[in-house]
Amino acid sequence: MLSFVLRRIGVMALTAIALTFIVFYLTNLPPNLEKLAKSEGSVRMADDAVASWLERNGHTGPMLVRYGQWLGVVPGWTREEDGVTTGRCIPRGTDPATAPRYCGILQGQWGYSTVFKAPVVTMLGRSLGHTAWLMLAVMLVMVPSALALGVLSGMREGSRLDRVLSTFAIATTATPEYVSGVVFVALFASATAGISPLLAEWGLISGKTLFQGTATSAMEDITFWNFALPVMTIALYGIGYIARMTRASMTEVMTAQYIRTARLKGASFRQVVVRHALRNALIAPFTVIMLQFPWLLNGVVIVETLFNYKGFGWTLVQAAGNNDIDMLLACSVVAVFVVLVTQLISDIGYVFLNPRIRLA
Amino acid sequence: MEDLSWGMIIVKGLGRFWPVWLALAATFLISHRFRRRLGLYGKLFDSPVGMAGFAIVMFWVFTAFFADMIITHDPLSQLSGMKNKLPGTALTNPAEGAYPWYLFGGDHLARDVFSRMVMGARRVLQIAPAATLFAFMVGISLGLPAGYFGGKLDTLLSFVANLVLAFPVILLFYLLVTPEMVQTGIPIYLAAFLFIFPILFLTVLWNSRYFMVPARRNLYVGVTLVIGLWAYSGLAFNADPTGIWSMDPNLLNVFVSVVFVNSPGVFRIVRGMVMDIKARDYVAAGQTRGEGPWYIMLWEILPNARGPLIVDFCLRIGYTTILLGTLGFFGLGVSPESPDWGSTIDDGRRLLNIFPHPALVPALALMSLVLGLNLLADGLREESLKD
Numbered sequence: 128m129l130s131f132v133l134r135r136i137g138v139m140a141l142t143a144i145a146l147t148f149i150v151f152y153l154t155n156l157p158p159n160l161e162k163l164a165k166s167e168g169s170v171r172m173a174d175d176a177v178a179s180w181l182e183r184n185g186h187t188g189p190m191l192v193r194y195g196q197w198l199g200v201v202p203g204w205t206r207e208e209d210g211v212t213t214g215r216c217i218p219r220g221t222d223p224a225t226a227p228r229y230c231g232i233l234q235g236q237w238g239y240s241t242v243f244k245a246p247v248v249t250m251l252g253r254s255l256g257h258t259a260w261l262m263l264a265v266m267l268v269m270v271p272s273a274l275a276l277g278v279l280s281g282m283r284e285g286s287r288l289d290r291v292l293s294t295f296a297i298a299t300t301a302t303p304e305y306v307s308g309v310v311f312v313a314l315f316a317s318a319t320a321g322i323s324p325l326l327a328e329w330g331l332i333s334g335k336t337l338f339q340g341t342a343t344s345a346m347e348d349i350t351f352w353n354f355a356l357p358v359m360t361i362a363l364y365g366i367g368y369i370a371r372m373t374r375a376s377m378t379e380v381m382t383a384q385y386i387r388t389a390r391l392k393g394a395s396f397r398q399v400v401v402r403h404a405l406r407n408a409l410i411a412p413f414t415v416i417m418l419q420f421p422w423l424l425n426g427v428v429i430v431e432t433l434f435n436y437k438g439f440g441w442t443l444v445q446a447a448g449n450n451d452i453d454m455l456l457a458c459s460v461v462a463v464f465v466v467l468v469t470q471l472i473s474d475i476g477y478v479f480l481n482p483r484i485r486l487a
Numbered sequence: 488m489e490d491l492s493w494g495m496i497i498v499k500g501l502g503r504f505w506p507v508w509l510a511l512a513a514t515f516l517i518s519h520r521f522r523r524r525l526g527l528y529g530k531l532f533d534s535p536v537g538m539a540g541f542a543i544v545m546f547w548v549f550t551a552f553f554a555d556m557i558i559t560h561d562p563l564s565q566l567s568g569m570k571n572k573l574p575g576t577a578l579t580n581p582a583e584g585a586y587p588w589y590l591f592g593g594d595h596l597a598r599d600v601f602s603r604m605v606m607g608a609r610r611v612l613q614i615a616p617a618a619t620l621f622a623f624m625v626g627i628s629l630g631l632p633a634g635y636f637g638g639k640l641d642t643l644l645s646f647v648a649n650l651v652l653a654f655p656v657i658l659l660f661y662l663l664v665t666p667e668m669v670q671t672g673i674p675i676y677l678a679a680f681l682f683i684f685p686i687l688f689l690t691v692l693w694n695s696r697y698f699m700v701p702a703r704r705n706l707y708v709g710v711t712l713v714i715g716l717w718a719y720s721g722l723a724f725n726a727d728p729t730g731i732w733s734m735d736p737n738l739l740n741v742f743v744s745v746v747f748v749n750s751p752g753v754f755r756i757v758r759g760m761v762m763d764i765k766a767r768d769y770v771a772a773g774q775t776r777g778e779g780p781w782y783i784m785l786w787e788i789l790p791n792a793r794g795p796l797i798v799d800f801c802l803r804i805g806y807t808t809i810l811l812g813t814l815g816f817f818g819l820g821v822s823p824e825s826p827d828w829g830s831t832i833d834d835g836r837r838l839l840n841i842f843p844h845p846a847l848v849p850a851l852a853l854m855s856l857v858l859g860l861n862l863l864a865d866g867l868r869e870e871s872l873k874d
Contacts, residue, residue, distance in 0.1 A: 138646075141646075142646075142649065142650055142653060145650055146650060146653060146654065149650075150658075150662065153662040153663070153668075154662065156667060156668070156671050156673075157671065158667035158668075158670045158671060159667050162667065297858070297861050297862060297865060298858060300861060301805065301854060301857040301858035301860075301861045302854050302857075302858075303809045303812060303813065303853075303854075303857075305812065305813065305816045305829070305832055305833075305850070306812075306832070306850040306851075306853055306854045309832055309835070309836060309839060309843075309846045309847060309850045310847065310850060310851070310854075312836075312839050312840065312843070313839065313843035313846070313847050316840065317839070317840050317841070317843050318840060318841070319840075319841055319842075319843075320843045320844075321843070336840075340839065340840050421653070421655055421656075424655045424657075425655060425656055425657050425813075428655075428657045429657075429813070429816065432817070433836060440657075443657070443658065443661070444661075444817070447658075447661035447662075448661075455661075458658070459658055462655045462658055463653065463654075463655075466653050466654075466655065467653060470653070
């Protein structure tokens with residue numbers, strides 16, 4: 128078991144290094160750097176001015192060395208010009224002698240965001256906080272409803288209930304977030320269309336709309352009114368997939384020998400489902416839920432853009448759209464980390480939950 | 488002209504699709520009559536779910552095909568006074584012979600929502616199936632040897648595939664589909680790498696089967712190489728002297744990125760199935776007969792893996808459609824005027840609270856197409872499992 132975990136962690140570290148290097152390479156391509164120089168220096172810079180700006184700010188040299196500096200395993204660059212020493216690890220106005228040699232993300236130096244004009248760490252922390260609330264709400268809605276849906280349709284395969292729920296599950300997997308979000312806003316949060324005008328006319332809701340179409344106010348104060356639509360939008364796309372997986376595993380379990388034994392010894396159908404089938408049927412969905420995280424990340428980006436909720440996804444879009452290299456790199460580190468850790472948890476968890484798998 | 492009521496909008500709208508209804512009816516009548524002789528495709532007509540999915544998919548295919556006959560206005564032209572007008576609004580001062588209404592209303596630039604949706608179907612159906620096909624070629628060409636030979640090759644390819652799969656898709660798109668990326672020429676290298684696989688696949692396919700009959704082998708391989716390399720030079724490098732094969736650099740970038748994101752998934756499926764099938768007796772029989780490994784992979788294993796692959800192909804076209812919509816939604820790699828569904832949704836969402844129709848129409852169109860593909864895949868899976 129231990130060697131399995133260690134091997135998995137080793138592969139994970141290798142993957143993380145490869146992925147971050149790819150992101151580093153793609154964000155530090157010459158055209159991106161030229162754009163950075165022009166936005167930080169002046170827009171009308173000539174080509175040689177751009178080159179010297181890049182030279183002065185340590186954006187030249189081999190890509191691997193720059194990657195190492197950013198990671199914090201290669202000493203940061205330093206330059207001496209007119210007796211003044213500047214360098215990656217030397218903030219302006221401090222003594223170069225006291226500066227540390229290494230300053231990469233491993234040392235906690237995540238850089239400075241050019242879009243938000245703030246250190247990356249503060250911006251990232253704040254936006255991750257917002258997203259954490261969103262994810263929590265999504266998980267609380269998505270997991271129980273998807274499992275319930277899957278178990279209900281899987282316990283009697285081919286029944287009418289199964290048909291209806293399966294069709295619903297297929298429909299939700301066919302509805303990407305940017306579609307369901309638009310439909311939800313039009314239905315529930317538009318003052319001119321959908322059901323809100325009707326409800327307002329009947330006096331059932333006090334405001335103009337049933338839900339709010341933006342989640343900006345949810346950053347200070349989360350209420351059902353402003354948070355329901357974004358949560359529903361993300362959850363809906365995931366529900367279908369998890370429900371289908373749960374259904375598949377439930378139908379498989381329901382045909383197993385020990386279920387027949389339980390039925391024959393006289394246990395009621397309800398008891399068979401709850402006591403005998405459920406526990407074994409929920410092993411497979413656990414992995415699926417864990418592996419859903421990369422997809423949820425997609426959903427988060429779309430929904431936060433759509434509902435203008437300034438979380439992680441919104442930050443990523445802003446950073447990518449405005450060539451904010453440090454911020455974008457930090458975002459990808461977080462994304463890659465989340466994806467890999469959830470993969471690891473799902474692998475290890477699967478082994479723990481399923482006693483039939485033995486690892487040498 | 489007066490504005491149309493909701494009932495009239497539906498009637499007129501359905502009427503505009505008359506070529507589609509005709510083609511659809513013809514397809515269904517013919518296929519239903521000969522369904523016993525058409526293999527898996529014919530069996531589809533025994534399953535209501537599969538039939539419904541097939542009908543929806545073919546509706547959009549025919550819509551894309553007959554788009555020029557269906558549209559009521561030019562999808563790019565802006566008519567004065569039609570900004571954000573509700574569905575069924577009559578034109579204020581229609582030109583001679585012009586269609587007198589905006590069936591599904593006007594968008595924020597006073598363009599016809601209906602015509603843009605119809606033209607959007609053409610955009611999506613031009614790219615999504617082709618990109619999926621390329622992804623399958625790449626995935627199959629790499630997945631077969633990885634599963635069959637195993638060992639170091641498998642370890643390496645699986646690691647690379649997992650690498651791509653671990654990338655959040657949107658991040659990858661934001662890194663790959665940018666104007667800067669087109670400047671660096673990386674899409675061309677990627678295209679050069681990815682587009683070689685269909686040629687490789689077909690060449691090996693013919694060669695492994697007919698290498699004992701050189702005349703036939705030379706003919707097939709020769710035709711494949713001539714057409715393939717001709718298309719390859721045009722599509723990847725834009726260097727086709729006749730100019731028949733060419734791709735806009737932005738479109739190439741989108742296409743390549745979508746293929747790149749999709750192929751590791753195909754790779755994993757193919758690899759898993761090959762590992763399962765290669766333990767069968769008929770593979771052992773082939774090996775004993777002295778067949779080459781590529782013959783066994785391409786002519787023994789692959790045909791026996793076709794069921795799940797066809798199902799996955801349908802699902803994956805739907806997924807590719809969603810990806811293309813995502814790209815359009817973030818305004819990546821498409822021209823701002825483009826009528827494709829994703830960017831139309833993005834355009835429409837700014838005024839979503841007040842005028843939902845410009846965003847709602849393409850959203851529902853996209854949803855129905857993906858739903859159709861999913862239902863079709865479900866029907867195919869059910870029917871292929873029956874025997």
